[in-house]
Amino acid sequence: MFAPEIVIAAVINGLLTGAVxxxxxxxxxxxxxxLHIINFAHGAILxxxxxxxxxxxxxxxxPLVALFGLAPLFFALGYATxxxxxxxxxxGRDSNILLVTLGLSIVIENALLAAFGSxxxxxxxxxxxxxxxxxxxxxxxxxxxxxGVTCLVAALLWALLTRTDTGKAIRAVAKEKLxxxxxxxxxxxxxxxxxxxxxxxxxxxxxxxxxSYYVQPRAGEAYTLVAFxxxxxxxxxxxxxxxxGGLFIxxxxxxxxxxxxxxxxxxxxxxxxxxxxxxxxxxxxxxxG
Amino acid sequence: xTEHSTGITRRGALKAGAAAIGALAxxxxxxxxxxxxxxxxxxxxxxxxxFDGQAGRxxxxxxxxxxxxxxxxxxxxxxxIEADFGDARSTPDGGSSEVERLAxxxxxxxxxxxxxxxxxxxxxxxxxxxxxxxxDVGVNDQIVSRGLKNTFRFAPGSSIVSAQALxxxxxxxxxxxxxxxxIMLVHEDGLFGTGLANLLQTELPKRGxxxxxxxxxxxxxxxxxxxxxxxxxxxxxLVIPSNYYGEFVLLARTMQQQRIKPKAIYxxxxxxxxxxRFVKEFPEAAQYVIxxxxxxxxxxxxxxxxxxEVDGMGKFFTYNVALNYSAVLLLADAIERAGSADRAKIIExxxxxxxxxxxxxxGPTKFVNGQNTGAAPVNTQVQDGDIKVIFPDAxxxxxxxxxxxx
Numbered sequence: 001m002f003a004p005e006i007v008i009a010a011v012i013n014g015l016l017t018g019a020v021x022x023x024x025x026x027x028x029x030x031x032x033x034x035l036h037i038i039n040f041a042h043g044a045i046l047x048x049x050x051x052x053x054x055x056x057x058x059x060x061x062x063p064l065v066a067l068f069g070l071a072p073l074f075f076a077l078g079y080a081t082x083x084x085x086x087x088x089x090x091x092g093r094d095s096n097i098l099l100v101t102l103g104l105s106i107v108i109e110n111a112l113l114a115a116f117g118s119x120x121x122x123x124x125x126x127x128x129x130x131x132x133x134x135x136x137x138x139x140x141x142x143x144x145x146x147x148g149v150t151c152l153v154a155a156l157l158w159a160l161l162t163r164t165d166t167g168k169a170i171r172a173v174a175k176e177k178l179x180x181x182x183x184x185x186x187x188x189x190x191x192x193x194x195x196x197x198x199x200x201x202x203x204x205x206x207x208x209x210x211x212s213y214y215v216q217p218r219a220g221e222a223y224t225l226v227a228f229x230x231x232x233x234x235x236x237x238x239x240x241x242x243x244x245g246g247l248f249i250x251x252x253x254x255x256x257x258x259x260x261x262x263x264x265x266x267x268x269x270x271x272x273x274x275x276x277x278x279x280x281x282x283x284x285x286x287x288x289g
Numbered sequence: 290x291t292e293h294s295t296g297i298t299r300r301g302a303l304k305a306g307a308a309a310i311g312a313l314a315x316x317x318x319x320x321x322x323x324x325x326x327x328x329x330x331x332x333x334x335x336x337x338x339x340f341d342g343q344a345g346r347x348x349x350x351x352x353x354x355x356x357x358x359x360x361x362x363x364x365x366x367x368x369x370i371e372a373d374f375g376d377a378r379s380t381p382d383g384g385s386s387e388v389e390r391l392a393x394x395x396x397x398x399x400x401x402x403x404x405x406x407x408x409x410x411x412x413x414x415x416x417x418x419x420x421x422x423x424x425d426v427g428v429n430d431q432i433v434s435r436g437l438k439n440t441f442r443f444a445p446g447s448s449i450v451s452a453q454a455l456x457x458x459x460x461x462x463x464x465x466x467x468x469x470x471x472i473m474l475v476h477e478d479g480l481f482g483t484g485l486a487n488l489l490q491t492e493l494p495k496r497g498x499x500x501x502x503x504x505x506x507x508x509x510x511x512x513x514x515x516x517x518x519x520x521x522x523x524x525x526x527l528v529i530p531s532n533y534y535g536e537f538v539l540l541a542r543t544m545q546q547q548r549i550k551p552k553a554i555y556x557x558x559x560x561x562x563x564x565x566r567f568v569k570e571f572p573e574a575a576q577y578v579i580x581x582x583x584x585x586x587x588x589x590x591x592x593x594x595x596x597x598e599v600d601g602m603g604k605f606f607t608y609n610v611a612l613n614y615s616a617v618l619l620l621a622d623a624i625e626r627a628g629s630a631d632r633a634k635i636i637e638x639x640x641x642x643x644x645x646x647x648x649x650x651x652g653p654t655k656f657v658n659g660q661n662t663g664a665a666p667v668n669t670q671v672q673d674g675d676i677k678v679i680f681p682d683a684x685x686x687x688x689x690x691x692x693x694x695x
Contacts (some may be wrong), residue, residue, distance in 0.1 A: 017514075117339070118343075131546055140546050223550035262507060
């Protein structure tokens with residue numbers, strides 16, 4: 001068996017990986033909770049954001065600085081996509097939205113493929129190889145930063161949803177679309193805002209992910225599947241659920257990788273996915289129906 | 290009264306027109322050089338293995354350019370070689386469906402495949418059409434042990450490579466006073482990595498090494514932290530990684546980050562350890578990594594010129610480039626000797642090939658059951674931002690640094 005410090009190190013690694021899962025999942029769960037759509041374009045938007053961060057880095061802007069420009073940019077792009085593409089194309093039917101987002105993901109992925117080819121690209125940051133020494137483990141700086149940024153974004157999002165009028169409007173639309181419209185909330189606008197926030201979260205995730213990962217036109221895909229699991233585990237539409245679910249899944253993946261071998265590391269994730277669906281379909285933090 | 294048309298009917302006009310066009314076209318057709326010989330170039334151009342696939346395609350393209358510039362296939366009246374590119378999408382299914390397409394488009398032979406699973410599926414699909422297939426890299430021994438008449442592998446397979454890897458490891462270790470006693474294997478969990486790891490696990494103990502563990506990981510992997518942790522826990526003298534590009538880079542970076550410094554990293558058929566791109570992008574992580582792999586002959590002038598050309602294009606002169614370049618030359622030589630673009634005749638010509646104008650450190654080509662027995666790998670080591678050949682002595686251009694200075 002493994003020495004305790006190795007297990008602890010694996011748990012910490014899992015938490016650091018899980019932070020990125022959490023960030024990607026928060027975006028997915030928010031869009032699901034409000035728009036009631038499964039956004040299949042999620043991974044593709046993440047990939048697009050990673051490419052944006054990559055080229056920002058090539059132009060000499062550190063991803064952590066680029067974040068402040070890319071998050072608003074992706075908010076605007078997300079807003080426009082929902083307002084002018086997904087919304088109108090759905091004609092009010094959820095099944096259409098599903099197909100539109102699926103189509104969007106194919107378009108985005110292949111546009112990236114055509115433009116940049118399928119090479120994996122990595123960036124080099126001054127902190128790329130720096131670590132924090134805990135005595136028994138060296139924590140890679142980029143992933144510690146990712147962890148911190150995730151916590152910050154989750155807190156901001158939480159504040160936005162609970163403390164601001166926009167947040168209240170988002171929650172109102174999520175709960176009761178017709179009622180929200182009747183009290184004067186612009187539902188179309190709120191839909192687009194939510195989608196925009198989701199895209200902005202992905203831009204942030206891309207910026208913190210890139211220094212320790214690589215980008216190619218399908219890089220985001222690996223995160224989408226995990227994000228779906230996290231969302232189901234945490235409860236559809238629940239932001240705290242997504243954060244805790246993400247961290248939990250990260251640890252599960254890390255530990256099952258350690259004990260069952262890397263090839264089966266993903267197995268733990270999907271076992272939990274199935275168990276969650278069987279035993280607690282509403283998720284850890286989901287509203288009971 | 291019915292009017293009988295005596296003029297030109299539409300059908301008649303079309304016939305006449307077609308004939309006239311035919312007559313006009315005929316002379317230019319006769320003037321043109323002999324019809325081009327179409328060959329399939331199959332590579333994983335997209336997906337996880339795209340980097341290797343693109344490099345392989347580049348090698349094939351450069352060879353075709355060179356052959357056509359030198360007057361094409363002389364036995365066929367200077368016919369040009371024309372490539373039909375197929376994308377295996379980094380999966381065996383993708384490979385075999387592209388073979389179906391290439392076969393129906395009438396290619397005379399196929400070169401490429403890169404990964405073992407793709408090569409296995411693609412050669413089998415090609416065998417249904419008796420379509421000659423030259424495997425560029427795919428090292429799994431099953432590729433040439435299924436009795437497929439159409440399948441030829443120009444490069445050494447995994448048993449040849451691992452035998453040499455083991456011999457050279459013993460030589461290196463003995464020369465350095467036997468600093469290496471314990472070994473850990475890290476391999477990708479597909480056909481290539483697992484096959485190699487199993488073989489090493491039985492052979493290393495026979496040579497006095499203790500294998501502490503063998504860790505499998507999937508391709509693609511997002512994270513190598515756990516693998517690094519396991520290495521750290523067992524603290525082996527030597528790590529032998531067998532994986533594709535992305536995963537080895539992640540592993541080497543993670544090991545650097547976690548300050549895991551075994552006495553040496555001795556790779557076998559690694560996707561990155563002898564790759565200029567890795568050396569350029571992560572010089573610190575790459576320093577002193579040894580690989581047993583395909584490599585161009587550093588004394589061959591054509592190879593050096595080609596490297597200059599590829600460097601000039603801003604691309605990396607990986608072994609994929611050299612192997613596909615050589616494999617296409619080998620095929621062109623077979624077509625030349627067959628004097629025909631006929632598939633069966635090309636297979637016959639390949640069977641008796643003694644081709645030696647390749648750019649690899651091999652002897653003359655000789656196929657036994659589809660395997661080129663003249664093929665051999667070399668040992669390379671990353672030394673100060675360059676990749677040097679350290680074994681065999683006949684091709685070496687540097688001395689090994691072993692074990693790595695602490």
